[in-house]
Amino acid sequence: MPTIAACLWFDDQAEGAAHFYTSVFKNSKILEVSHYTEAGFDIHKRPAGSVMTVVFELDGRKFTALNGGPEFKFSEAISFEVHCNSQEEVDYYWDRLQAGGGQAGPCGWLK
Numbered sequence: 001m002p003t004i005a006a007c008l009w010f011d012d013q014a015e016g017a018a019h020f021y022t023s024v025f026k027n028s029k030i031l032e033v034s035h036y037t038e039a040g041f042d043i044h045k046r047p048a049g050s051v052m053t054v055v056f057e058l059d060g061r062k063f064t065a066l067n068g069g070p071e072f073k074f075s076e077a078i079s080f081e082v083h084c085n086s087q088e089e090v091d092y093y094w095d096r097l098q099a100g101g102g103q104a105g106p107c108g109w110l111k
Contacts, residue, residue, distance in 0.1 A: 007064040009072045014065035017074075018054040024096045025058040045069065076111045 010017060015033065022028040032055040036046040046052065046067065054065045058080075084090045098104060103111045 003062070005062045005064060006078065007066055008074065008078065009066050009068045010074050011070045012050075012067045013074075014054050014067045015051045018056040018063075018065045020100070021058055021063075022056055024093065027060065028058045029056065031055045031057055031062070076105070076109070079109075 008014070008017065018030055022030055032053075033051060034053045036044060036048055036050050036052045038048045041048070044052075046069070051067055053067070056063055056065065082093050084093065094104075094110070097110050105111055
């Protein structure tokens with residue numbers, strides 16, 4: 001059966017986002033970082049050597065973060081559902097996911 005994984009589009013924050021998420025979720029790690037080359041520069045407009053994608057794992061689930069440019073904005077239109085077993089666990093994620101500029105929203109959502 002095929003595996004489905006999310007690809008998160010960033011302007012140029014993919015590596016920072018992957019490091020942030022892997023620091024929050026236990027049993028997580030960065031698996032691979034790929035870089036833009038000179039090939040295709042006329043399309044992607046990214047300097048050779050800059051980060052293109054970061055594949056990371058959060059508690060066994062793979063994600064890809066892509067530095068795709070400013071065409072699309074990262075937003076709360078995609079959600080991570082975090083199932084918790086206790087209020088202590090909820091508080092842990094709530095506090096860490098808001099660190100550095102996250103914002104609480106209605107109904108227990110974070111941006």
